[in-house]
Amino acid sequence: MQPPLIEKAEFDGFADLIGPERVKTLTDALRRQLTGAFESNDLAEILRDTHVAVSSSGLLGCHCLVEACRAVEDAARGARDIADPLAALRQVRDETIAALDRLTEGRGSVS
Secondary structure, X not given: OOXXXXXXXXXXXXXXXXXXXXXXXXXXXXXXXXOOOOXXXXXXXXXXXXXXXXXXXXXXXXXXXXXXXXHHHHHHHOOOOOHHHHHHHHHHHHHHHHHHHHHHXXXXXXX
């Protein structure tokens, strides 16, 4: 069984800690950041995208995305072909964006 794309309890706990408006700001920023990320053919750019995504997505409980980013980073560090992990990352990225949309849909804040 695959873990959820977003750990809702973790997401909600973070919202309680910093407030729903700041979480909405971070969620919106992550959504913008992920849109179009990992599309370059430049390995350095892909690795920059993964590094940034790990930081922000981990805070919001998006651990599947974190793991997918790390798989790409590990393959690149090991000088292995990143095509398969990159394809998986792109799929998780799209699914995470959709999950963030569902989680925040119809609310002015994400409490």
